[in-house]
Amino acid sequence: xxxxxxxxxxxxxxxxxxxxxxxxxxxxxxxxxxxxxxxxxxxxxxxxxxxxxxxxxxxxxxxxxxxxxxxxxxxxxxxxxxxxxxxxxxxxxxxxxxxxxxxxxxx
Numbered sequence: 001x002x003x004x005x006x007x008x009x010x011x012x013x014x015x016x017x018x019x020x021x022x023x024x025x026x027x028x029x030x031x032x033x034x035x036x037x038x039x040x041x042x043x044x045x046x047x048x049x050x051x052x053x054x055x056x057x058x059x060x061x062x063x064x065x066x067x068x069x070x071x072x073x074x075x076x077x078x079x080x081x082x083x084x085x086x087x088x089x090x091x092x093x094x095x096x097x098x099x100x101x102x103x104x105x106x107x
Contacts, residue, residue, distance in 0.1 A: 037104070044100055051093040058086040 033039045066079030 040100070044096060048093055048096055051089065055086060055089050055093060058082060058089065062086055 031039060031042070033042065062079050062082030064079075065075060065082055069075035069079055
């Protein structure tokens with residue numbers, strides 16, 4: 001029943017343009033990029049910003065785990081592991097520019 005409803009709805013939306021001869025004016029570029037390198041720059045910039053925000057959250061969370069372990073070795077280890085992986089993430093996030101430049105030179 002649902003596929004029939006959606007097909008009917010799509011036909012009701014598209015059919016008047018076909019019947020009455022609506023002109024197709026073309027598609028506008030929603031990305032606002034001239035080439036593929038600009039698209040990649042935008043995606044990498046977004047991912048770096050998002051990753052930096054997540055990195056701050058994980059550093060705070062790992063520090064909280066470490067400080068509130070209260071001598072419990074399992075909680076202490078959890079906190080240090082979280083901080084270790086946050087440091088690895090820090091290295092990856094801030095080396096993305098170098099990786100991007102290297103890939104551009106090879107390709």
